[in-house]
Amino acid sequence: MTTPDAPALVLRREPLEAFKALLRLARDPDDTSLVFDIVRALEGPELTRNYARFLASPLGRARPPSLAATLADRGALRAMPEGSLGRAYLAFAERNGIQAEGLVAASQPEGYARLEDPGLRAFAERLRDQHDLWHVVTGYGPDVVGELSLLAFTFAQTRTTGIGAILGAGLFLTLPFVRRGGAARATILEGGRRGREAVWLPAAPWEELLEKPLDAVRLRLRIGPPPRYRAVFTEDLRFTRAHATA
Numbered sequence: 411m412t413t414p415d416a417p418a419l420v421l422r423r424e425p426l427e428a429f430k431a432l433l434r435l436a437r438d439p440d441d442t443s444l445v446f447d448i449v450r451a452l453e454g455p456e457l458t459r460n461y462a463r464f465l466a467s468p469l470g471r472a473r474p475p476s477l478a479a480t481l482a483d484r485g486a487l488r489a490m491p492e493g494s495l496g497r498a499y500l501a502f503a504e505r506n507g508i509q510a511e512g513l514v515a516a517s518q519p520e521g522y523a524r525l526e527d528p529g530l531r532a533f534a535e536r537l538r539d540q541h542d543l544w545h546v547v548t549g550y551g552p553d554v555v556g557e558l559s560l561l562a563f564t565f566a567q568t569r570t571t572g573i574g575a576i577l578g579a580g581l582f583l584t585l586p587f588v589r590r591g592g593a594a595r596a597t598i599l600e601g602g603r604r605g606r607e608a609v610w611l612p613a614a615p616w617e618e619l620l621e622k623p624l625d626a627v628r629l630r631l632r633i634g635p636p637p638r639y640r641a642v643f644t645e646d647l648r649f650t651r652a653h654a655t656a
Contacts, residue, residue: 449572496620549636559601566605
């Protein structure tokens with residue numbers, strides 16, 4: 411069977427727009443839409459390179475349906491076995507007030523219109539929709555240290571320039587305000603190592619894995635057990651910064 415080639419797409423990087431979005435993200439770290447703005451502004455050949463790798467995988471050849479629709483079906487997730495990835499994802503989403511549709515909205519779907527090839531667009535959207543699944547399987551929470559650790563994991567997996575820029579800026583801006591910054595830095599760097607050693611997650615068959623026991627999924631994906639670390643939230647950083655400048 412032949413594998414279709416990835417489209418020869420050249421996206422123009424916009425570093426100034428990325429820098430402006432980074433400044434806005436520094437002021438409002440909870441604005442998820444800015445993350446997608448930065449990634450899009452710095453998007454380059456890595457997107458088509460990752461897409462070509464995806465097409466060479468069994469899942470890529472099968473052209474899977476929308477992952478967002480699967481994750482939005484909470485009734486189906488609730489019916490999955492106790493201890494499964496699907497149930498763990500549902501608990502994570504409900505605990506943190508996350509909707510699969512919310513990630514779609516934050517990404518500003520019209521931004522994907524520049525990807526004229528429908529397969530490439532579907533891959534970019536699927537990569538977006540995996541984010542919270544990666545939170546669950548890695549064990550990183552939606553706090554500052556957890557998000558930066560997952561960014562390090564994601565950069566190791568995809569080598570996306572925008573992800574690397576956000577990670578670097580996040581380390582520079584937050585670690586001075588995190589107590590035991592050395593421990594936080596070690597956790598984040600460990601995220602990169604775990605990303606390098608894990609199976610390539612963009613091509614993981616998530617629809618199949620959702621019904622599997624979470625521990626078995628982690629073993630299959632070579633991710634290992636979740637780490638223990640001290641969670642730090644953006645509210646903590648704002649409080650610490652206010653006192654540091656008082």
